[in-house]
Amino acid sequence: MTRLYLKIFLTFWLITATIIVGTNVVVHWFDMTPDGNLQNAHLNHDEEPAKRLLFQMAGSIINRNAADIRKDIRALPAWSSPFIFALDNNNQDVLNRLLPPGVLMMAEQLNAKHPYEKIQDRNRKLFGRYITLNDGDVIKLVTISDGLDEGPDRDIIWELFINNIWPLLLVSILVSGSACFLLARHFTSSIKSLQETIQKVSHGDLSARVSKHFSGRKDEIAALGRDFDHMTARLEKAMLEQKRLIKDVSHELRTPLARLQFALALAQQRSQGIVDNELERIKQAADYLGNIITEILSLPVHDQQGWQLDDTLDLVSLLQSIISDYEQMADEKSISIHFNSHCDEALVATYGNMLVGVFENILRNAIHYTPIAGNINVGLLHKTDENIFSIEIADSGTGVPEELLNDIFQPFFRTDSARDRESGGHGLGLAIAHRSVTLHYGKIWAENKPEGGLKITVEIPALAEEDDD
Numbered sequence: 001m002t003r004l005y006l007k008i009f010l011t012f013w014l015i016t017a018t019i020i021v022g023t024n025v026v027v028h029w030f031d032m033t034p035d036g037n038l039q040n041a042h043l044n045h046d047e048e049p050a051k052r053l054l055f056q057m058a059g060s061i062i063n064r065n066a067a068d069i070r071k072d073i074r075a076l077p078a079w080s081s082p083f084i085f086a087l088d089n090n091n092q093d094v095l096n097r098l099l100p101p102g103v104l105m106m107a108e109q110l111n112a113k114h115p116y117e118k119i120q121d122r123n124r125k126l127f128g129r130y131i132t133l134n135d136g137d138v139i140k141l142v143t144i145s146d147g148l149d150e151g152p153d154r155d156i157i158w159e160l161f162i163n164n165i166w167p168l169l170l171v172s173i174l175v176s177g178s179a180c181f182l183l184a185r186h187f188t189s190s191i192k193s194l195q196e197t198i199q200k201v202s203h204g205d206l207s208a209r210v211s212k213h214f215s216g217r218k219d220e221i222a223a224l225g226r227d228f229d230h231m232t233a234r235l236e237k238a239m240l241e242q243k244r245l246i247k248d249v250s251h252e253l254r255t256p257l258a259r260l261q262f263a264l265a266l267a268q269q270r271s272q273g274i275v276d277n278e279l280e281r282i283k284q285a286a287d288y289l290g291n292i293i294t295e296i297l298s299l300p301v302h303d304q305q306g307w308q309l310d311d312t313l314d315l316v317s318l319l320q321s322i323i324s325d326y327e328q329m330a331d332e333k334s335i336s337i338h339f340n341s342h343c344d345e346a347l348v349a350t351y352g353n354m355l356v357g358v359f360e361n362i363l364r365n366a367i368h369y370t371p372i373a374g375n376i377n378v379g380l381l382h383k384t385d386e387n388i389f390s391i392e393i394a395d396s397g398t399g400v401p402e403e404l405l406n407d408i409f410q411p412f413f414r415t416d417s418a419r420d421r422e423s424g425g426h427g428l429g430l431a432i433a434h435r436s437v438t439l440h441y442g443k444i445w446a447e448n449k450p451e452g453g454l455k456i457t458v459e460i461p462a463l464a465e466e467d468d469d
Contacts, residue, residue, distance in 0.1 A: 005188040008187060016176040017173045021169060021173075050145030054128070065135040069133075073094055073095055085099065085141070089138040091104065100121075101121065106140075112132070124144050127145070129141045187221075190225075193210055197209065250292075254293055257293065261286050264286060311349070311352065312348070312349060315380060316346050323378060333367065333372045337363075337377075340377065347463040350440065366394070371396065371397065376393065377394045379394075393455070398453075406446075443459045444458045444459075
């Protein structure tokens with residue numbers, strides 16, 4: 001987002017600064033101001049800059065007196081002094097400067113009957129104008145376009161522009177920069193809010209909304225945010241209805257399934273070994289359906305469901321107890337389970353035995369996919385800076401394709417034939433674990449280990465100190 005913000009800000013500012021500088025250069029260089037056009041309509045703009053400067057100054061001092069002109073000349077930048085002179089009727093400079101020979105010669109030729117003159121003095125061109133002011137005084141303006149025997153010609157108009165206009169340009173560019181900064185922040189903050197909300201939705205949080213960030217706004221981005229919220233609301237409603245439907249159907253299936261299992265048990269008793277194999281396959285199918293229905297009914301329909309984490313659990317004791325329970329299962333495959341904890345006690349807030357199922361499922365999967373004589377490492381770490389407990393359960397199996405690591409937490413998802421129904425359960429265990437951890441305000445994710453094997457990490461906030469009492 002920072003890169004987008006910088007791109008928008010720098011692009012807008014560069015365009016604005018270019019427009020400001022370019023417009024000022026064109027307007028001042030070609031004297032395209034309204035006054036300039038009126039005063040110099042008869043001039044060819046290709047003529048000497050000093051001549052244009054003379055006409056500009058002549059137009060600007062028509063309604064001023066000698067004192068004003070003296071003040072204006074004194075205010076000119078120091079570098080321009082050798083190029084601009086204002087003489088009184090006695091051919092004395094108003095600033096009492098020493099006059100170059102060419103200027104004095106020009107002044108002697110200017111009078112009421114001969115108000116304009118141009119002369120060539122060595123490598124310089126001089127332009128003069130005789131002006132009668134509104135107070136009756138006389139001013140003779142003289143401008144020089146060429147350098148003072150210093151080499152190439154110098155452009156007076158350009159240097160006047162550069163030296164006089166840069167403060168205005170600087171202020172304009174800074175003001176435009178501030179406006180572009182606010183504009184870029186306005187756009188990027190809206191896009192950032194949309195991006196954060198989309199990320200939440202992509203991670204399964206369909207309750208995320210973005211229109212609250214655009215309250216009071218009626219522009220297109222706010223409309224986009226409202227449309228996005230409308231879409232996610234419909235998706236959330238559809239998902240909840242789908243889950244409720246699955247639960248309702250599963251609940252309705254429990255009764256006939258129970259009758260089927262009861263009848264199957266009676267049939268097994270009465271078969272006297274004639275159809276035991278067939279009944280056993282029917283029993284396996286019925287048990288499979290029963291397990292699926294049980295796990296579906298244990299899936300939380302809503303993220304809250306009115307549950308409160310009103311109980312306290314020690315993760316150290318929980319993990320040790322679960323590992324002990326599954327040692328026999330691991331021994332059957334000669335699998336070693338190593339538990340490593342940096343904590344003597346790891347208290348978290350919980351609801352009932354939800355976390356028991358989470359770690360049982362992860363450890364059971366780890367044992368299932370770990371090859372014979374493999375290893376399983378269970379680690380518990382307290383991240384004090386975030387005040388969370390991080391639990392890692394890593395097997396030494398074949399892992400999961402990288403593109404499917406997030407999908408294994410979806411209900412009924414199986415990766416491939418290696419984790420099929422017979423070997424990989426019903427595809428609901430990790431989905432239940434994901435939702436259970438989410439209800440604990442924690443996170444769960446899977447990643448492949450570089451040396452091989454899958455590692456499931458669960459992070460759960462530690463019990464707040466005030467809750468210890």
